[in-house]
Amino acid sequence: MILTSAIGTFGRYCLFIKKVFALPDRWSVFLRRTVTEISKLGVDSIPLVMIISVFIGAVIAIQMQLNIASPLIPAYSVGLATRDIVLLEFSNSILCLILAGKVGSNIASEIGTMRVTEQIDALEIMGVNSANYLVLPKIVAFVLFMPVLVALCMGTSLVGGYLVAVFTDLITVSKYVYGLQALFQEWYVWYGLIKSLVFAFIIASTSSFYGYYVSGGALQVGKASTDGVVSSSIFILLFDVILTKLLLQ
C-alpha cells in the first residue's frame, strides 16, 4: 500500500517536472521572475548562512581540538580537519538541510497559498502554464545561487575556526592557518559545489511539488510545507550517499 502510494507520488512528481520544464511563455517575464527569486530565496538567505557558518565553524574547530589533542597528532590537524569537514559535508549537505527548512517551507507555503486562494486556477484560466510560470524561476534561481551560498559558507566557517584560534588559547593562529593549507585537495571544493547543485534542485522542486498539489485550506498548506521540508531532507540525505560514492571513489 505504502509502496503503491510512493510510486504514484513519484509518477505525479515526474509529470509535474515535465510541466515545469517547458519553454516559458514570455522570456522577459521569466528572467524578471528569476532575478526576483534569486533575491528572495538566495540573497535573503545570506545572513542565516553566515551566522550558522561562523558558529558551526567555531564549534568544529573547538571539538577537533578537544577530541584529537594528542602528542602523536600534529597541532595543525585541527585546521586540516575543520577545513575538510566544512568542505566535504557541512558547507553542502548540512547547509542544504538547514536551507530545506527555510527555503523549502517558504516555497511550499507560498505556492500552496496560491493554490487554495485560486491564484493558480486564475493563471490556468488565462492560459498560463502555472507550474512553469511559478516554479521554473524558483528552481533556476536557487540552483544558480546555491554555489554562492556554499562558497560563502565554506569561507565563513573557516573564519569561525580562525576566530577560535584568535580568541582562545586552544590552538595557535599559525598552526590553524597552516592546517587549513596542508594537504589541500581542490576537488573537495568542486565536490561540495556539485552536490549543492543537486540539493538545490531537490529542495526547490520537491517543495514546489507539495505546494502545487495542496487541496483544502490553511491546515493543508501547513502540512504541505512540512511534507516538503521532510521529503527534501530525506532526498538530500539519500543523494548525499549516492553522490559521495560516485564523486569520491
Next chain:
Amino acid sequence: MIEVKNVTKAFDGRTVLHNINATFHTGKTNLIIGQSGSGKTVLMKSLVGLLRPDDGEILFDGRNLLAMKQEEIKNLRKEIGMLFQGSALFDSETVLGNVMFPLVMFTNMGRGEMRDRALFCIERVNLKGAENKYPAEISGGMQKRVAIARAIALNPKYLFCDEPNSGLDPKTSILIDELLSDITHEYNITTVINTHDMNSVLGIGENIVFINKGHREWVGDMSQIYNTSNEALNDFVFATRLFQEVREYVAEHGTIAQRK
C-alpha cells in the same frame, strides 16, 4: 454563445452532474443558480476547462472544448475572463500589476500601451486612484472590481464569474451586479455567473439556469421566476424570510406597490 450538451460528471462513482443541457447567450447575463452542493461550481469549472466532464459537449460558438487539443484550449482561454469567488488576485502585484498581467503575458503591446489599457480598465470599474495599492490594502468589494478589470483587460468574448457577491454587503453586491451587467451589454460578452444570491437573480438574471441535485431543473428569466410551478425552484427562491414575507404579502394584496 456557449452550448452545454448532455454534460455528465462523477467523482468516485458519485454523479454530480446528470446530462446537463443549457445555452448561455451572447450579450446577456446568464446565471447558474442552485443551492450549495447542487453542482453549479462543478458545472462552472467544467465550462472553463478546470474539470473535464465524463461525457457531453461544451461548445464555445461551435468549438467543442472537450475535443480541443492543448494548444487550442490555450488559445480559447485567451478569449475567457474569469472572476473567482475569492478574487484570486496576485498578492505580490499591485492593482495595476494585476490588471496588466494578462496584457504582459499575451500581447505584444509596449509598456506604455499596456499601462494605458490597464488604467482604462481600472477606471471602468471605478477604481481610479487605487492602481498602486496591493490587494491586501483594499476592501473585498474593491478586490472584486480589480478582478473584473483584470478579466476584461484582454477584451474577452466569454466572462465567467463564480459567486461574485460572496462576502459582500448588499449595497456592494448590487454595484458589482450592475457593473457585470453593464460590461456584458457594453462589450457584447457571453457572461456566465454562478450565484445563489437572489438579489442578483432578480436584478440581472436575463437567462437563468437552475441546477438542483446535479440536474437542470428549470430555465427562464427573472420575470418568470416568481410564477414558476417548479417546486424545487420555489423552495430555493423563497428560502429567505424576506422573500417569504413578500410572497405572503403579494398573495394577500396582489401587489407590493402600495406597501409603506
